[in-house]
Amino acid sequence: MSAEAADSFPTIWVGWEKQHYTKKTNEIMPDAKSVVVVAYHVWDDMLELAVKKRQKWVYPGYLRLDTMTIAVEKLLEERGYNTAYASSISHKRLAQLAGFGNYGKNSLIINPTFGPWLRFAAVLTNAEILTDNPFEQDLCGDCEVCIRACPAGALTPYKVDDGKCLLGIHISNKKSFERNREWMKIEPSFTKNSHLMCMECQKSCRYGRDKH
Numbered sequence: 001m002s003a004e005a006a007d008s009f010p011t012i013w014v015g016w017e018k019q020h021y022t023k024k025t026n027e028i029m030p031d032a033k034s035v036v037v038v039a040y041h042v043w044d045d046m047l048e049l050a051v052k053k054r055q056k057w058v059y060p061g062y063l064r065l066d067t068m069t070i071a072v073e074k075l076l077e078e079r080g081y082n083t084a085y086a087s088s089i090s091h092k093r094l095a096q097l098a099g100f101g102n103y104g105k106n107s108l109i110i111n112p113t114f115g116p117w118l119r120f121a122a123v124l125t126n127a128e129i130l131t132d133n134p135f136e137q138d139l140c141g142d143c144e145v146c147i148r149a150c151p152a153g154a155l156t157p158y159k160v161d162d163g164k165c166l167l168g169i170h171i172s173n174k175k176s177f178e179r180n181r182e183w184m185k186i187e188p189s190f191t192k193n194s195h196l197m198c199m200e201c202q203k204s205c206r207y208g209r210d211k212h
Contacts, residue, residue, distance in 0.1 A: 003034060083123050
């Protein structure tokens with residue numbers, strides 16, 4: 001997509017681990033003209049593993065995205081273009097503009113084939129690239145199964161409360177979580193430094209079940 005299209009969304013506050021307001025493309029790369037979005041299919045639950053290394057959480061199942069973005073950057077740079085990782089820009093909104101799917105009621109991108117089981121990264125470049133059409137179909141419709149499936153009550157249509165979502169509360173701070181056996185079943189720990197992230201809203205989605 002064009003950098004101009006990417007900047008059409010207003011800035012929003014992101015309240016997860018690295019809290020920030022989303023940025024415009026020219027704040028990261030002044031001469032950005034295009035955005036390349038890449039997607040990785042999270043095809044097994046173990047790819048949603050979170051591992052604590054010192055005081056930082058890392059996600060081994062998402063390393064493939066790093067490999068993909070590096071490959072895109074290398075390809076463009078070999079052709080004489082500049083690149084930059086599209087950090088602090090909503091990858092979900094970029095994915096919608098790039099045609100991957102619609103922004104669903106669970107605040108994830110819903111793809112017709114893979115459902116909410118895609119993860120995204122993006123690269124800015126000063127190359128002018130032919131753009132894809134935005135995804136405009138509403139795959140959710142009247143369905144609100146994901147909202148009812150959320151064990152923490154963190155979802156309202158198209159919005160997630162990061163203060164309630166289990167993904168936004170790290171194990172080291174989850175005193176109430178540790179006392180709740182039902183929640184421990186949802187985010188099981190394998191060691192003191194690892195656990196699976198909650199996937200309840202994704203598992204409840206009717207799209208992509210046969211691909212996961």
